[in-house]
Amino acid sequence: MTTATLDANAQALQTISQRERMWRTFTQNKAAVVGLILVIIVALIALFAPVLAPHDPLRQDTFNRLAPPSSDYPLGQDDYGRDILSRTIYAARISLMVGILSVLAGGTIGTVIGIFAGYRGGATETFLMRVVDVLLAFPDLITGLLVLAVLGGGLFKMIIAIAIVISPRFARIAHGPTLALRERDHVLAARSIGVKEGRMLFRHILPNMLGELLVMASLWTASAIRIEANLSFIGLGVSPPTPTWGQMIRDGTVHLTTTPWFSIVPGIAVFVTVLAFNLLGDGLRDVLDPKLQN
Amino acid sequence: MLRYIVRRLIFAVPTLLAVLTLVFLIVRVLPGDPAQAALGDYASEEAVTALRAKMGLDKSLAAQYMDFLVGLVRGDLGSSLITGKSVAEQIFFVLPYTLQLTAASVLVGIIFGVPLGIATALRRNSALDYFGRIFSLAGLSVPAFYLGILLLLVFSVRLNWFPVVGAGTRGDLGSILHHLVLPALTLGLIMTAYVVRMTRSAMLNILSEDYVRTARAKGLGERTVMVRHALRSAMIPIVSIVGIFAISLIGSSVMTEIVFSRPGLGKLMVGAMKQRDYTMLQSIMVIYALLIVFINLFVDLLYGLADPRVRFN
Numbered sequence: 001m002t003t004a005t006l007d008a009n010a011q012a013l014q015t016i017s018q019r020e021r022m023w024r025t026f027t028q029n030k031a032a033v034v035g036l037i038l039v040i041i042v043a044l045i046a047l048f049a050p051v052l053a054p055h056d057p058l059r060q061d062t063f064n065r066l067a068p069p070s071s072d073y074p075l076g077q078d079d080y081g082r083d084i085l086s087r088t089i090y091a092a093r094i095s096l097m098v099g100i101l102s103v104l105a106g107g108t109i110g111t112v113i114g115i116f117a118g119y120r121g122g123a124t125e126t127f128l129m130r131v132v133d134v135l136l137a138f139p140d141l142i143t144g145l146l147v148l149a150v151l152g153g154g155l156f157k158m159i160i161a162i163a164i165v166i167s168p169r170f171a172r173i174a175h176g177p178t179l180a181l182r183e184r185d186h187v188l189a190a191r192s193i194g195v196k197e198g199r200m201l202f203r204h205i206l207p208n209m210l211g212e213l214l215v216m217a218s219l220w221t222a223s224a225i226r227i228e229a230n231l232s233f234i235g236l237g238v239s240p241p242t243p244t245w246g247q248m249i250r251d252g253t254v255h256l257t258t259t260p261w262f263s264i265v266p267g268i269a270v271f272v273t274v275l276a277f278n279l280l281g282d283g284l285r286d287v288l289d290p291k292l293q294n
Numbered sequence: 295m296l297r298y299i300v301r302r303l304i305f306a307v308p309t310l311l312a313v314l315t316l317v318f319l320i321v322r323v324l325p326g327d328p329a330q331a332a333l334g335d336y337a338s339e340e341a342v343t344a345l346r347a348k349m350g351l352d353k354s355l356a357a358q359y360m361d362f363l364v365g366l367v368r369g370d371l372g373s374s375l376i377t378g379k380s381v382a383e384q385i386f387f388v389l390p391y392t393l394q395l396t397a398a399s400v401l402v403g404i405i406f407g408v409p410l411g412i413a414t415a416l417r418r419n420s421a422l423d424y425f426g427r428i429f430s431l432a433g434l435s436v437p438a439f440y441l442g443i444l445l446l447l448v449f450s451v452r453l454n455w456f457p458v459v460g461a462g463t464r465g466d467l468g469s470i471l472h473h474l475v476l477p478a479l480t481l482g483l484i485m486t487a488y489v490v491r492m493t494r495s496a497m498l499n500i501l502s503e504d505y506v507r508t509a510r511a512k513g514l515g516e517r518t519v520m521v522r523h524a525l526r527s528a529m530i531p532i533v534s535i536v537g538i539f540a541i542s543l544i545g546s547s548v549m550t551e552i553v554f555s556r557p558g559l560g561k562l563m564v565g566a567m568k569q570r571d572y573t574m575l576q577s578i579m580v581i582y583a584l585l586i587v588f589i590n591l592f593v594d595l596l597y598g599l600a601d602p603r604v605r606f607n
Contacts, residue, residue, distance in 0.1 A: 031431075134312045137586050139545025142563075146579070149567040150323055204494065229437050230549055234564060253443060253553070257451050264447075267440040275435035282431075 014031030025287045032283020038276030053086035058241050066259045073267050079251060084262060087243035094237075094244045095273060098159055099225040103217050110170025110214060115201050117171070118178025129175060135168040144227050145155045155238045158231060162224045174218055174229040175208045211288035215231050218281030222274045229270045245270045302594065306587045307546040317579040318362055320356065321572050342523075360606040362576070371577040383578045384562065389581070394470070395477055398515050400540050402482025403489050408532060410486070411493020412525065415501065426490050433487020440547035446553065449476060461557035477554045480544055485539055492535040496528045500522065503527075537593030541586055 004065075026032055045052060055073070063082030069076045075085040117128040135143065147161040181187055190204050218254025231237050240247065245266040252263030329345040346352050350361055365372055373380040414426035428462055451457045456476050463469045500506060501524060510520045548560025566574035 067510065097510045130312065134309065134316060137309070137313065137541075138582065141548055142300035142579075143562065145548070146317075146320055146568065149575070226435075226437050230439060233437075233439050233549065234552065249440060249443065256443070257449055260447050260451075263443055264506055267443065269439075270437050271432075274437075275431065278431060278435050283584060 007196035009135055018161040026283055029283045029286055030073065031279050032286065035279025035281075035283055037278050038272060039280055042092055042273050042276060043096060045089055046096045049090050049093055051097070053083070053089045055086045055092040056144065057086040057243050059083075063227060066255055066262070068259065069261065076259060076260055076261055078248070079255065080114045084248070084265055087248060088245070088266050089250065091243040091245045091266060092273070094155065094242065095225050095270070097229040098155070098162060099273075099277070102159045102162035102224045102228075103166060105159065105220045105221070106166030107170045107213065107217055109132050109163065110167035111206070112201075112258075113167065114171035114174030115178045115205055118175045119197070119201060119205065121182075132168040132171045132175075133222055136172065140165050140223065141228055141230055145230055145234070145236070148231060153239060155242075158228060158237050161231070162227055165227065166220050166224065169215070169220065170216060173212060174209060175214070178205055181205050211284075213290060215281055217286045218277050218284055222277035222281065225270065226274050227247060230270045299591065299595070302591050303587075306591070310583055310587060312547050313583040314363070314366070314580060315359075317576050317583070318359055319566060321576045321579075322358075356603075366580065371580070374571055374574050381574050384574070385559070385581055386560055388557045388562050390559065391556055392544070392547055392551070394474060395481065395550065395556070395558065396540065396543055398474055398478035399481035399485055399543055399547075400480055400536065401487025403539070404536060406463040406482070407486040407489025408493055411490040412497055412520075412528075414490065415494045415497030416520075418498070423494075426494065430487040430491040430494075433484050434491070436484070437549070438480055438484055438546040439553050441483065442477065442550050442553040445476050445480055451499060473554075473556070477550045480550050480553075481543055482548065485543060489532070489536065493528065493532050496531040497524060500524045500527050533593060533596045537589060537596075540589050540593075544582065545586060 026036075030176065037234055051257045054146070054149075055074065059082060061077060064073075064077050064081045065079055067073065067077040073083050073085065075083075075088070078087065113128055117125040117132075143165050144161050148157065149165050151157040151161060176195045177271070186226055187200065187204050190200055195204070228237065229246035229249070232244045237246060237248070238244050248266035249270075252259070252261075252266070329342050329351060343352075350358060353361070369382070370384065371378050374384065384432060410426050412431075414420075414423040419421055447456060449455045457473055460473055506519060506523055509523045510516075515521075544559075548563065549559060549560040550556070551558040554562065559581065561573065563578045565571075
């Protein structure tokens with residue numbers, strides 16, 4: 001056996017044990033495990049919505065408007081006589097799609113901006129980070145509202161709006177470590193042998209902050225789903241009749257005195273989903289950044 | 295101190311200018327012609343052109359930008375494109391409602407959040423600590439508008455303790471407070487969740503510091519150690535987190551105002567958006583930006599009180 005393969009084996013062993021150690025830290029954190037399980041359940045519900053939903057979420061039954069829960073409709077019917085349970089199940093698809101895609105888009109763009117600004121330094125950095133600070137000054141919801149006002153409603157635009165809210169947060173997070181990494185030996189060494197900028201950013205700098213970014217991604221998925229519910233509630237999201245939780249809650253508020261479950265059910269769905277991603281994010285933080293553990 | 299405040303305000307000008315420019319540009323790319331929107335679909339083309347000229351929309355972008363800045367400096371926010379009423383008047387009519395709501399919510403957050411955060415840190419892993427952690431996770435995860443609806447359902451619809459809509463009669467303190475309870479509780483409970491979490495972790499960090507151990511070692515009473523040594527240092531991160539969430543509260547107040555049908559900046563903003571009222575929208579954003587600058591300044595001044603090392607010069 002050559003030294004090279006020995007080294008490779010040793011390294012493989014080490015990575016396995018490190019992974020195992022992380023997995024153990026994660027599974028010891030009960031809250032995190034609950035979060036992960038809830039995320040998986042919500043994802044499965046979204047994925048298998050057509051199988052799980054007892055009725056067509058769009059089918060109207062005008063003779064049974066606002067009917068209370070019954071054996072056929074366990075959570076009752078809405079103001080068009082549609083099945084609230086089926087609509088809640090289908091709406092998970094929109095929420096997860098918006099949550100995940102907006103974080104992927106916003107996270108990627110923000111991270112690239114943050115790393116690029118940090119690595120380049122100088123006027124580029126000042127300019128980019130200044131813009132980031134201006135965007136960060138406004139509360140999430142107000143930025144989201146303003147962007148949607150410009151873009152108009154709809155699923156795709158909602159994803160873009162939330163991505164724009166999210167990207168400056170990732171830029172800030174990625175910027176800090178880049179400043180420190182820029183001066184590290186392995187980066188200096190890479191630069192001295194003429195590694196190109198793009199490769200430098202993605203191969204030598206980015207991998208060192210993946211943990212932090214993963215934690216951020218989970219926590220921001222929670223926030224993205226919450227923001228989507230808010231914007232849908234105002235009536236700026238995906239257009240009806242496609243069910244979304246925010247919209248269902250809004251439709252229900254009119255009938256709060258008579259059929260409160262109409263609003264309550266989709267609200268619980270938002271709450272549980274957001275909670276799941278928050279728990280998962282907290283758990284990941286404990287695993288990936290032992291310093292932050294209390 | 296006064297010099298510091300003035301300097302801080304001067305430093306805020308470039309940031310504010312950047313925000314204003316961004317707002318101006320964003321509002322200009324909004325789809326739809328406000329003149330057309332104001333006159334309706336059946337207006338004649340001449341009428342629309344005339345109104346565009348009156349609104350200054352026929353001028354170049356640069357000229358409109360200058361008009362906007364000059365107007366701002368004079369304190370003239372223009373008149374609404376839709377109703378023709380003075381924007382400043384409308385904003386200053388609703389501003390007190392938003393400020394009341396924000397201030398009351400911050401107060402709720404501090405009153406409940408700080409003691410609970412300290413208590414959970416001192417009794418780590420006790421039943422109280424678990425309660426505090428579950429409470430703060432729940433508060434982090436519940437959308438403000440949904441919590442508002444739940445409170446409305448329980449306390450107004452079912453128990454009939456509080457009014458369902460509105461903000462009370464102007465000038466009647468009792469009525470205003472009565473209308474304020476549920477909205478302030480909605481945002482205040484969410485604020486509490488964040489404050490508990492941050493206070494707890496700030497306290498835990500400080501309790502493991504050497505000087506706390508030294509204070510104990512030299513025989514100071516537990517009470518003195520807590521109040522004079524631990525809590526004092528914990529105030530700094532707590533003040534900063536209260537500031538950050540006071541700002542995000544301004545965002546959540548939009549939803550709360552809608553749920554409780556309260557007049558306020560947020561409700562005005564959503565209305566302006568739906569009607570494509572450019573002048574109204576950009577003025578509201580300006581007010582938001584100013585509020586944020588002032589909150590940040592206020593937080594920085596509080597730092598000085600919490601931490602004698604911070605000097606204002």
